[in-house]
Amino acid sequence: MSHRNGRIANPAISVAIRMEPVVEPVVQLTGVVAVVGGFPVLAGADLTVHRGEILLLRGPNGAGKTSLLRLCAGLLPVERGVATVLGHDLSVSRTAVRAFVGMLGHSNGLYADLTVTDNVRFWGATVGATDDEIAASLARMGLANRLADVPVSRLSAGQRRRTALACLVARRAQLWLLDEPHAGLDAAGRDELDATLREAAAAGATVMVASHELERAGALATRVVELGGGLVREVPMGGPA
Amino acid sequence: MTTWRVARLVAAKDLRIEARSRVVVNQVLPFSLLVMVLFAFALDNDTVLTRVAPGLVWLATLFSMLVLVQRAFAVETADGALDALTVAGVRPSGLFLGKAMAMAVQLVVLEVVLLFAAIVLYKVDVGGAGIVLLVTTFVAATTGLAFVGTLYGGLASGAKGRETLLPLLMLPVVAPVLIGATRATEAALGTNGASPSEGWPWIGLLVLFAALFGAGGTLAFGTLIDA
Amino acid sequence: MISAIMSNSQQWPYVIISYVVTLGGVGLYTWRMLAKARKLGKQVPPEERPWT
């Protein structure tokens, strides 16, 4: 690891996206129903997301925010309706889309016994990231310091969240799906997260964020939708928060 | 990424986790040695012990393997890493082969330690003509066990009651390995006057077993872990 | 074929138990299966059953 002890001077260079192939719209859902354990978590959701958007999903607990993100990542089967993500029809195959999607769920997906660097290297390697790109991802989330060689099991919740975000950055995905990404992060971490997401969108990624922190995420978002009862409703910008 | 590169990546990751956590060395190995000592208590007869030593080595391997498989998939499910691997579009075939490779390395270490335990505790003689057969047996049997362990471990990993489901599914399937590896090891060690030439047909069975479950697991793993 | 090692009168209990186990097992399973079918039948009207 060449950058292990050094900091990257300009963090703004660090968010890179693998753009091939370019597809519009990035996400298109029509009447999508998804079922978990017999319960319809999505009850006929319609949604279109375009490239470069930062979309905020809001709504009460159990509205279907997490499920919508998991469906877009190809984790939930489409029971009814049509879901097309990055040009792939999810009813046909839920696997093809996955190489281009990065997801941060409630859990971090980290290996507790491995160090921060090990984790980021592993997740970066799943998309063939170079050493430089991995170092940049660590630096982007402020982890290119003494934390880099600490096992994840010894980190605080906020530091783990940062590590998971660094893994996500290293994946250079086209579609970023984040479930409550601000939860557990300290103030500096939140600022870095927001900056990272803006950079990603500017670089051509599409970002979908489910969040309870409406003020924070609302300032970040370019568009807001409201979920309720497994359905999606458009919220006009500048409308009631 | 090709299947093979995923496999190497996943295997290296699993072995690094073991190198950092030492769960197998500090917990599974002592457990398997304890099993060997308990066999001696239960059988309570030196001649019998020497005679049944090959079977006991493989039986202890199977029991320890249950723990090993649970551990290999607990690592993946503890913080949602298996989900993340699925989202990341990591090829399931590569994931299967990688986890099986890491499992095989850990199993071989375990088996060698158990063989030494048999030499020390059960007065087993190793050496001479049977050594080639012995090494071949270990390689072939371990490969088959690693494939079956990964296959059923992956299936059970997302399930409620996985601790009880795994032995129910896995132990009947590995019975041919237990029989084949035991006979081949007996032949290699000359237990009961067996000669190495009697062991080679069993190697055929072990190789066939490993090939069938290796191929089947590579094809089916993606479906089995898709929760 | 190995000859029987018991007299005929000693053999009868084994035979009877076999028949009882078989018929009892089949009967018990059938009874439980049909009870379950009856319960589900209340929720699925005849016109929805593909076989009617």
Added chain:
Amino acid sequence: MTTPTAPNATPNDTVDRRPTSTRFTRALGFSALIGIVWLVVFGLFLSPNDLEQGVSVRNMYIHVPSAWLAYLAFIVTGIASAGYLFKRTRSLQWDRIAGASAEVGVLFMGIALVTGSLWGRVTWGKYWTWDSRLTTTAFLFITYIGYLAVRDLGGSHHQRARRSAIIALFAVLEVPLVHFSVKWWRPLHQQESVADGKLSGLMLFSLFVGIVAFTLLYVWMVLHRLRTLTMQDIVDDRGLDVALAERRAEGIVS
């Protein structure tokens, strides 16, 4: 299946009391019942004692048919699982056939193991012997109990179907491996215990009655079980429509 309809019952009552019955299954069930009565009459009373085995030969008339059926059931499960996995024929019906057949197969295999060891106790003097056929049967029994456990793991119908079909095919793979490894392990296995040509006409006829009766019984049980499973899936699916409506209403309120 055989009880006549009570005179004051409307036809609808009959349908509700036996929702998985059709004219065909009633005829089938009736034939199976007649067959079983015949089997008991021939097996226990009309057929003669064997010259060497004595009375215990009567065990054969139920043991052999149940073992035959158990294997038939698992072959059906294997074929139905392949039918599901093969894309052109993919249908949940295959999956339900596989499940119904495996369940009935486990029942008959349990019966075959019990009657077999009782028979063995009489003829060989021991309940169990490490014969390859016997051992394979025992392993198959455990394996299919595991298969039924996998069917209950949850998830959507198609997830259940895919997972269990794969496990069923691995179980099919396991049968020859276990069989041959046990055979090589203990080469001196028991002689074939039936059908070595010494059976008298009436004995053969009793065995024949047993096989026919049990096969009819198997088909009857699988049909009923299949329909029960189908109703279960229908109930689950309809639950979805109700739940969907409720779920959408919850969205409108908020």
